[in-house]
Amino acid sequence: MFTDWFTLSALYGRQENAYLDYGDPISLPGIRDYVAAGGNYITAGLHAGPYNLEGEDIRETYRVDGDFYVSLFGDHHIRVGYDKEDLTSSARSAYSGGALYYALAQGDCPAGTPAAGCVEVLTFANNGVFTAEQTALYVQDSWDILPNLTLQLGVRNDKYDYKNVDGESYIKVDDQWAPRLGFNWDPLDDGVNRIYGSFGDYYLPIATNTSIRASSGEVYTDEYFDASRTGGATGPLVLNGNYPVLGTRRQIDYLSPPGAPDPRTVAEADLKPMFEREFVLGYEHSFSDGMFADWSAGVRYVNRNLEQAIEDTAIGDAIVRYCVRTNTACGQTGVGDSNFASIFPYVLINPGDGASVFIDLQGDTRTLADGSANPAYNPQQIQLTADDLKLPAVERTYQALEFTFERPFDGLWGLQGSYTLSESKGNYEGAVKSDIGQTDTSITQDYDHSANSLGAYGYLPNDHRHTVKLFGSYAPNDFFSVGANFTAQSGRYYGCLGRVPVSVDPLAPQVGTPSGWYCPIGANNAVISTPRGSQGQTDWTYQLDLNMNFNLYQSETKGALTASIDIFNVFDNDEVTRVVEQGLVRTSANTANARAPYYGLPRSYQSPRTVRFGLRYRF
Numbered sequence: 175m176f177t178d179w180f181t182l183s184a185l186y187g188r189q190e191n192a193y194l195d196y197g198d199p200i201s202l203p204g205i206r207d208y209v210a211a212g213g214n215y216i217t218a219g220l221h222a223g224p225y226n227l228e229g230e231d232i233r234e235t236y237r238v239d240g241d242f243y244v245s246l247f248g249d250h251h252i253r254v255g256y257d258k259e260d261l262t263s264s265a266r267s268a269y270s271g272g273a274l275y276y277a278l279a280q281g282d283c284p285a286g287t288p289a290a291g292c293v294e295v296l297t298f299a300n301n302g303v304f305t306a307e308q309t310a311l312y313v314q315d316s317w318d319i320l321p322n323l324t325l326q327l328g329v330r331n332d333k334y335d336y337k338n339v340d341g342e343s344y345i346k347v348d349d350q351w352a353p354r355l356g357f358n359w360d361p362l363d364d365g366v367n368r369i370y371g372s373f374g375d376y377y378l379p380i381a382t383n384t385s386i387r388a389s390s391g392e393v394y395t396d397e398y399f400d401a402s403r404t405g406g407a408t409g410p411l412v413l414n415g416n417y418p419v420l421g422t423r424r425q426i427d428y429l430s431p432p433g434a435p436d437p438r439t440v441a442e443a444d445l446k447p448m449f450e451r452e453f454v455l456g457y458e459h460s461f462s463d464g465m466f467a468d469w470s471a472g473v474r475y476v477n478r479n480l481e482q483a484i485e486d487t488a489i490g491d492a493i494v495r496y497c498v499r500t501n502t503a504c505g506q507t508g509v510g511d512s513n514f515a516s517i518f519p520y521v522l523i524n525p526g527d528g529a530s531v532f533i534d535l536q537g538d539t540r541t542l543a544d545g546s547a548n549p550a551y552n553p554q555q556i557q558l559t560a561d562d563l564k565l566p567a568v569e570r571t572y573q574a575l576e577f578t579f580e581r582p583f584d585g586l587w588g589l590q591g592s593y594t595l596s597e598s599k600g601n602y603e604g605a606v607k608s609d610i611g612q613t614d615t616s617i618t619q620d621y622d623h624s625a626n627s628l629g630a631y632g633y634l635p636n637d638h639r640h641t642v643k644l645f646g647s648y649a650p651n652d653f654f655s656v657g658a659n660f661t662a663q664s665g666r667y668y669g670c671l672g673r674v675p676v677s678v679d680p681l682a683p684q685v686g687t688p689s690g691w692y693c694p695i696g697a698n699n700a701v702i703s704t705p706r707g708s709q710g711q712t713d714w715t716y717q718l719d720l721n722m723n724f725n726l727y728q729s730e731t732k733g734a735l736t737a738s739i740d741i742f743n744v745f746d747n748d749e750v751t752r753v754v755e756q757g758l759v760r761t762s763a764n765t766a767n768a769r770a771p772y773y774g775l776p777r778s779y780q781s782p783r784t785v786r787f788g789l790r791y792r793f
Contacts, residue, residue, distance in 0.1 A: 179244060185237040192230045202416055203271020209279050209291055210403070210410050213759055213768075217416060229265040231382070251316040261306040263382035265390075273297045275418055277401055277411055284398050284424040289407040292398045293418050300392035302339035302434075304385035309333050314354065322363035326356030332377045332447075338389035344437035345522070347447050350377040366462060368472075371455040378448045380484060381605070381615035388486060388522060388617055389440050394430035399423050432545035436553060439540075441484075441522035442529040443555065448484045448605070448616075453477045471579045480570035483602060485621040486520045491681050492562040493519075493533060499562070504535045525602075525621050526567025528559045564624040569631065570600035583647055591644040598637040601630040601706075608635045609671065609706070609755050611777075619689045625674040625682035629691030633667035633707030640664040652728075657721040665712030666751070670695055670704035670773065672758035693757035694769045704757065712751060715780055718744045738788040746783040750776040 176182060205217045237257040244250045276294040283292035314328030332350040337343050356372035400421030402412040412419040456474030461467055497504035523529045538550040574596035581589045603609070607618040620626055642662040649655035674682035674690035682690060695709075696702035720741045727735040757773040 179242060181241040183239045183241070185235065187233075187235040189233045189235075190230065191232075192228075201271060203269070203273055203275060205275040205277070205411070205418060207277040207411055208282075209277055209401075209408055216411065229263070229267075232262040234260040247319070249318040252313070253315075254313045255311070257310050259308040261308070261382050262303065263305075263386060264303045265386045266301045268299050269296070271416065277418065280407070287398070287424055288400055290401045290403045291407070292424065293401045293411075293420055295395075295397045295399060295420070297395045297397070298392065300386065300390050302386070302390045304337065304339060304382055304389070305341070306334065306336045306379075306382050306385065308379050322360040324358045326354065326358075326372070328354035330354065332379070334379050334447075336380065336382070336385050336389075338385060338437055338440070339391050339434045342434075342437040344385075344389045344440040345380070345445060347445065350447050350449070352377055352449070366460050368458045368460075369456070370458070371453075373453050374451075375481075376450050376452065378450065378605070380448070383614060384522075384616045387614055388520070389434060389437065391432065391434045392430050393432050394428070396427040396429055397423055398425040428539065428543060432543070433541040436532065436540050436551075438532040438555075439519065439521065439553060442524070442531050444530050445484065445522060446482055446524050446527075449481055451479050451481050466581075468584070469579065469581045471577075473575065473577050476572070476574040476576065478572040480568055480600070480602065480604070482524055483568040483605075484522055484616045485525050485568075485602075486522050486617040487525070487563065487565060487621045488623055489519055489521050489523075489529075489531065489533070489558065489563070491624070492558050492564070493535070495562045495564075496556060496558055497535070499559075502535065504537075520617075520622075522616065523563070523565075523621075525565045526560065528557060529563065530555060530557050565621055566601060566627050566630075568600070568602045570598070570602050570604065570634065572596065572598045583649075585649065587646070587648045589644070589646040592642070594641040594643075596637070596639065596641070598634040599632065600634055601627060601632075603634050603636070608752070609668070619687065622689065623681075623683055625679040626689050626691075628674055628678065629669070629703055629705035632669060632705045635666050635668075637667055637707065638663045638665070653725050655723045657723075659719040659721075660717070662714060662716050664714050667707035667711050668753055668755050669706040669709050670757035671755050672701070672704070675701055688756045688758045693773070695757050695773065699769045710753075710774070712753060713749050715749045715751060716745075716747055717742075717780065720744055733791060733793045736790045736792070738790065740786040740788070742784040742786070743781060744783065748779050748782065750779055752777040 203217060204215060206213065206215050235257070236259075237255065239253055239255040242250070242252040242254075244252065274296040276296075278291050278294055280287055280289055280291045310330055310332045312328065312330040314326065317325045317327060319325055330352045332352065333348045334345070335343055336345040352375040354372075354374040356370070356374075358368065358370045360366075360368055402419040402421055403409040404412055454474060454476050456472060458470055458472035460470045493504060496502070519533060521529070521531050523531075532553045532555050534551055534553045535556075536550070536552070538548055538552065540548060540551050542548050574594055576592055576594045578592040579590065581587075602620055605615045605618070606613050607620060610619075612618050620630065640663070642660075644660040645657070647655060647657040669691055670693035671688045672690060672693035673684060673688060674692050676682060676684065678692070691703065691705050692701050693704045694701045695704065720739075722739045724737040725734065726737055754770070754772050754775050754777050757770050759768040759770050
């Protein structure tokens with residue numbers, strides 16, 4: 175503090191986090207046989223993936239605040255600040271065993287494949303260091319305009335710059351102006367009633383995981399080899415150790431060619447930031463006499479609306495529509511080359527809008543298969559319309575009505591609680607997708623293809639309609655205190671993810687991971703529409719946690735020593751919190767839809783009872 179009207183404060187922090195996924199050994203691949211094993215895995219390798227072999231996140235934070243206290247038409251507390259975060263992420267990832275192997279029937283393989291069929295080999299490798307810089311300037315004023323009325327006025331300006339593995343900026347957004355308004359009003363100026371509210375925009379930066387996935391030098395190939403089987407075309411695969419014996423290679427597709435992609439092609443040229451708008455209005459009453467003296471009760475309404483999002487989409491189909499609309503020669507065979515759509519370039523965009531993108535209209539990649547520069551690569555900037563992309567605007571609305579009460583701790587006991595009635599609805603959960611446990615920030619499957627949006631609107635995974643919370647504490651003496659925390663919450667809604675039929679959308683993907691809201695769960699396993707949140711709801715969950723503290727030693731000059739015991743989920747409740755929402759077994763384009771036998775089965779449960787012991791010394 176420099177004077178009684180000005181204070182300057184500063185903060186610096188550094189956090190390092192190394193991580194490693196302890197999956198299966200790299201020498202043990204996942205092999206799935208659709209011919210001799212009915213689509214089951216014949217090895218114990220890690221079938222999901224890829225997983226992180228190693229990685230590290232480093233976060234450096236800087237912040238400077240200046241606080242001014244002045245009187246001008248009331249008392250003001252004005253804060254002017256600057257903060258900055260430097261983020262560095264490194265990652266190395268691959269599939270268990272180096273690749274995934276899918277043994278397919280002859281009809282699902284490239285031309286020329288013999289009767290024994292083929293083995294599809296998916297290879298993924300990623301390695302690199304990525305940086306990002308996030309900065310913000312802000313000013314806010316807490317203004318006591320009247321003895322019983324305080325206004326909160328503020329504005330924040332955010333900027334961020336994300337760089338690829340080569341240190342080139344691929345997303346750079348400036349001037350994200352966010353207003354912040356609030357008020358606190360005591361209408362009778364007696365400290366009994368309080369009406370409050372706030373309004374603000376909140377810009378959401380993307381995670382560095384997006385850089386790792388979208389702008390790295392990852393190699394991702396899809397190859398088809400002749401299969402080797404014992405005892406005929408439907409016999410078991412021939413293995414060499416843990417790996418299938420591979421014959422002639424019939425086809426290779428570079429889903430992601432070697433080397434970092436052209437930074438201009440990773441995101442649309444006029445990409446706008448992701449942000450949410452929030453409105454809160456509440457009322458609180460404090461009781462001054464009677465049996466509830468010193469208690470308070472309140473109610474508040476919360477509305478949060480996601481105004482804009484950033485997601486990746488495969489723009490191949492949109493490029494074909496653009497070429498037809500503009501009579502532009504694309505691909506290898508001219509205007510509207512349908513083969514061009516299969517290249518599936520992924521670009522980060524704002525769903526629901528048009529997009530200005532850089533693309534090589536002949537389908538040439540920046541690098542060749544050996545990683546060298548491709549002399550034929552010639553990207554150009556084109557304007558895709560919203561009708562070319564055919565992606566709906568993002569919708570996500572959260573509304574809640576919360577009732578609260580509190581009896582403040584008076585040295586002996588205290589109690590507080592709440593009941594929240596809420597609804598979360600839309601076509602987009604957020605930067606991740608918990609329906610399937612996808613944590614790839616801003617590159618989920620939601621907008622990979624326009625067909626994925628059909629049936630996507632509904633109750634979102636974080637829609638828990640009813641939530642009851644109680645917290646109490648009791649301290650009979652200076653040595654011992656106990657606290658309890660109880661939560662009861664209604665379950666989450668779920669739908670069924672499968673594949674959109676071509677009768678609904680002729681361009682809907684018919685291979686790969688289930689991603690459309692149509693499933694073979696109707697009568698006689700007929701494919702029906704199964705929108706998000708329409709197929710069921712998990713059960714209520716109940717949890718009681720206890721905390722006990724023992725003050726072993728206390729001195730005004732030498733500090734205090736406290737021991738604690740925390741018991742989480744005292745009654746060891748084990749209700750299901752998530753179920754499997756994929757209702758379709760992974761199939762190829764020439765294989766009939768098959769209902770997944772694991773659809774609707776538990777995917778996760780409440781965490782079991784846990785006891786934690788602690789010892790804390792306060793200086």
